[in-house]
Amino acid sequence: xxDTARPSRIQDLAWRIEALAFDAVTFLARLFPIDAxxxxxxxxxxxxxPLTSTHRVAETNIRIAFPDLPTAEIDRxxxxxxxxxxxxxxxxxxxxxxxxxxxxxxxxNAGRLEAIARNHxxxxxxxxxxxxxxxxxxxxxxxxxxxxxxxxxxNNPHVDSRIRKSRFRYGVxxxxxxxxxxxxELIRAxxxxxxxxxMNDQKFNGGVLAPLFGVDCHTAPGPSSFALRFGIxxxxxxxxxxxxxxxxxxxxxxxxxxxxxxxxxxxxxxxxRVNAFMExxxxxxxxxxxxxxxxxxxxxxxxxxx
Numbered sequence: 137x138x139d140t141a142r143p144s145r146i147q148d149l150a151w152r153i154e155a156l157a158f159d160a161v162t163f164l165a166r167l168f169p170i171d172a173x174x175x176x177x178x179x180x181x182x183x184x185x186p187l188t189s190t191h192r193v194a195e196t197n198i199r200i201a202f203p204d205l206p207t208a209e210i211d212r213x214x215x216x217x218x219x220x221x222x223x224x225x226x227x228x229x230x231x232x233x234x235x236x237x238x239x240x241x242x243x244x245n246a247g248r249l250e251a252i253a254r255n256h257x258x259x260x261x262x263x264x265x266x267x268x269x270x271x272x273x274x275x276x277x278x279x280x281x282x283x284x285x286x287x288x289x290x291n292n293p294h295v296d297s298r299i300r301k302s303r304f305r306y307g308v309x310x311x312x313x314x315x316x317x318x319x320x321e322l323i324r325a326x327x328x329x330x331x332x333x334x335m336n337d338q339k340f341n342g343g344v345l346a347p348l349f350g351v352d353c354h355t356a357p358g359p360s361s362f363a364l365r366f367g368i369x370x371x372x373x374x375x376x377x378x379x380x381x382x383x384x385x386x387x388x389x390x391x392x393x394x395x396x397x398x399x400x401x402x403x404x405x406x407x408x409r410v411n412a413f414m415e416x417x418x419x420x421x422x423x424x425x426x427x428x429x430x431x432x433x434x435x436x437x438x439x440x441x442x
Contacts, residue, residue: 155294177226185218232305253280264337265426360406
């Protein structure tokens with residue numbers, strides 16, 4: 137850390153207090169049975185979530201995606217997504233325990249991952265913020281696939297260090313931070329014949345405009361661009377919650393990409409197909425998506441009504 141980037145003493149103290157709170161939550165979570173921890177997270181966030189300003193963001197998103205949904209069903213979905221978010225947050229400190237229990241994680245089309253590992257195939261994995269999304273990279277790594285996993289570092293470096301250590305506990309070792317440096321590392325990994333895994337369902341300023349639920353939104357072109365550049369498959373995955381802290385990870389059919397020679401048009405077409413995949417997954421299991429993110433353009437959230 138350079139002198140210009142060094143935080144003030146007050147900021148560093150605040151960060152260290154946050155890190156101690158993270159340690160305390162992790163310690164307590166690891167004392168109790170897995171399902172009890174998951175239930176606790178659902179109960180707490182299920183109560184507190186609707187009291188936050190983010191509740192309006194989630195409601196706006198749901199109304200964009202499902203404009204004809206009755207008010208009663210919107211209310212039900214809002215409550216369900218908060219409980220699902222609470223489960224995900226509470227389960228993070230004990231993901232290594234969940235992964236270590238074979239009865240808790242079912243993998244559909246596991247043969248595809250086994251073939252990628254066996255043949256040392258290079259692919260671009262994509263997914264979205266579905267259910268307990270951290271299960272996906274653990275499944276990829278446990279299948280024996282060498283894969284760079286992208287992540288967004290937290291502002292608090294002490295907490296970020298703990299999050300990385302938590303991921304180490306369930307086998308995730310290789311990271312490529314998001315941003316310019318991360319993109320270069322992903323390109324180097326693909327050039328070495330490795331795989332990369334990215335979340336591709338959140339807003340990416342300056343990205344390709346592509347429809348999601350009929351409304352254009354900026355989407356990262358990286359996955360489609362990487363797959364086209366190296367001539368490798370784009371392999372989508374999703375995580376589903378079966379019951380409490382039990383999951384199903386699905387390796388879906390490859391998303392076909394066309395290489396017509398017009399790279400910009402081909403990337404845009406790939407982005408549209410990725411968004412179509414995400415929309416299908418969200419429609420299938422709407423309770424489990426990350427509705428609290430401002431996925432669409434900012435002006436949508438400034439309107440008095442959707």
